[in-house]
Amino acid sequence: MKQNVNKPTLQDVARKAGVSTATVSRCLNFPDQVAGRTQEKVNNAVRELGYSPDFGAKAMAARRTNTIGAIIPTMANALFARGLQAFQEELQLHGFTTLVASTSYSSETEEQQIRSLVARGADGLLLIGHERDPEIYRFLETQGVPVLISWVYDTAATRPSVGFDNAAAMKEIANEVISLGHRQIALISAELEFNDRATARLHGIQDAMSEAGLDASNLQVVETYYGIDEGAVAFDELMKTAKPPTAVLCGNDVLAVGALRRARELDIKVPEQVSIIGFDDLDLARATFPALTTVLVPHREMGKQAAIALASKVKDDAPIQSYELKTKLVFRDTLGPVL
Amino acid sequence: MKQNVNKPTLQDVARKAGVSTATVSRCLNFPDQVAGRTQEKVNNAVRELGYSPDFGAKAMAARRTNTIGAIIPTMANALFARGLQAFQEELQLHGFTTLVASTSYSSETEEQQIRSLVARGADGLLLIGHERDPEIYRFLETQGVPVLISWVYDTAATRPSVGFDNAAAMKEIANEVISLGHRQIALISAELEFNDRATARLHGIQDAMSEAGLDASNLQVVETYYGIDEGAVAFDELMKTAKPPTAVLCGNDVLAVGALRRARELDIKVPEQVSIIGFDDLDLARATFPALTTVLVPHREMGKQAAIALASKVKDDAPIQSYELKTKLVFRDTLGPVL
DNA sequence: TTGACTAATGTAAGCGCTTACATATACATG
DNA sequence: CATGTATATGTAAGCGCTTACATTAGTCAA
Incomplete structure (x- = not known):
């Protein structure tokens, strides 16, 4: 290890300023309890020594870390x-x-x-x-x-x-999607395990679909990681299935951007051939072409x-x-x- | 403040396990120095008490934080x-x-x-x-x-x-831009003060231009913050000047995406009417339309x-x-x- | 000047750990 | 068995701070 230099301590400052450690401590933490002249002496010593309080020691003594x-x-x-x-x-x-x-x-x-x-x-x-x-x-x-x-x-x-309410938010947009006639729907989701947000969003869609009388088999879910490329790959996968979706909901905007990119690469027109919906409303969502329909999260x-x-x-x-x-x-x- | 609960300490563990604090410490930090049976006792005590070492105390005693x-x-x-x-x-x-x-x-x-x-x-x-x-x-x-x-x-x-080398990287792309016939050039940069990366990139362009015999007046610089919207606003500004640039270099991809968005909004064709160049090569750069020419940073x-x-x-x-x-x-x- | 305050400072006891050193225990050796 | 060595544990001294309490200095009314 190193420790070539010895960091100055409160002690050092106290010695240099010719006061007790308690005074230095007070001067640093509650300056108004200390006389002006003393403050000066202490502050000078602090500056000259390049003193910096040790957080660990402080936390231990004060029993609080803020x-x-x-x-x-x-x-x-x-x-x-x-x-x-x-x-x-x-x-x-x-x-x-x-x-x-x-x-x-x-x-x-x-x-x-x-x-x-x-x-x-x-x-x-x-x-x-x-x-x-x-x-x-x-x-x-x-x-x-x-x-x-x-x-x-x-x-x-x-x-x-x-x-x-992740479920309600997703359900709301899913309702819109369904009311536009979409029946074959997909979700590109983050991994669902240990992720109640993602799970809730999935449930939101399922809810909306079952209320609209759609069968669970009309929903395809692909789980993937966070990233543009990941969204693109997932979209690809969906389009290769027997019954490709006409609407792809995404767990977040980044996945949606990836899906959008791949759609363009595959020459699939959005939203004419397939709708793509994001979630989050990042700045990004306005910058894509076409601009992304999404859910704003405050x-x-x-x-x-x-x-x-x-x-x-x-x-x-x-x-x-x-x-x-x-x-x-x-x-x-x-x-x-x-x- | 709070402190309703008293966190268990090394002491508590030692007492419960019927050993000394030194043994507990060793058991936690250098298990192979401790007998198997003792380890068990200690580990049980740790588990039962929900003990967690205090980082500050540890750092102070060990004089090292890793x-x-x-x-x-x-x-x-x-x-x-x-x-x-x-x-x-x-x-x-x-x-x-x-x-x-x-x-x-x-x-x-x-x-x-x-x-x-x-x-x-x-x-x-x-x-x-x-x-x-x-x-x-x-x-x-x-x-x-x-x-x-x-x-x-x-x-x-x-x-x-x-x-x-920020300057060299920017110079390289600037050379390309110049060799494509661009004379009226702009840079949308991050704030230059206290930012030697941004400053170096500016110098890179200036270098390239002066080597190509271009006058400093051919370069317009606008400083702004990081963000898509900021890039859009900056692009707007540039297009309103008396001699709008035909190539806009950006300090990063995000600014470039903003510029690209505004170009589309203004119905300016990229790259036919104006070229836009990013920096960084985020995933994002491949997802825009048209896809962004940029500088990859590893x-x-x-x-x-x-x-x-x-x-x-x-x-x-x-x-x-x-x-x-x-x-x-x-x-x-x-x-x-x-x- | 004195006494009764208040304001400023000092003293010293920890906070929860690690670790050098001392001690105890176990085991092998002659 | 005594002895030596290795292994396992205990003892206790800090690490650099804060803060309760004790002490001293300063101020002011009587």
């Missing part, structure tokens, strides 16, 4: 990245630092990350979706770390959450509300209030009637 | 996000955890983040680009934290770096090499070896000759 952890599936998904950005910004206003980790959609990795963030002293945790090993929830409870679930809002769930607002809820829980131990956000259909140019 | 910090401008930029992903994966192989922070391109925020990561005990730091307040470099030196600069490779720089390889360099520096105190990665022109459908 840190909130957030674990999302992937940074690659712009929607998570942006929602988290808003979460972070709001928390900063409340005096919290955010520690971010991602799981690549692996529940195993998620568990590790949860443990790691708890070990690092997170005062609270933001998690995406409800579905995970009950043991983890037990662990968090024994550690006394409050958790807020986001990206979903499920009245049936016992834990508080800030998010939207990600920034979601991040912000999650931050507010979690901050008040951690600070004042106020019970977390669940909060439902509304999605909105955005009609652009990739959804059309069956011709 | 944590590497990485500070990037923004997660919103997929290229950073992906490069970082590779960085992280590689570091994990070497036994390091990565702590990520982003700055929103603010040098002030960056300074905070650097201090925060150092405080959190980062054994090393990854930073993007060379350009920052010298005081920060001094601070890092007094703290004994090794730094690796990435995303740039500049032979003139004193600090080691793992990246590519972001994953960059992240990986950066991780290797930094890990060996931190572990063995080996001097960091600079490493140059090569970019590659990717010709698709948005660059054409002047008609």
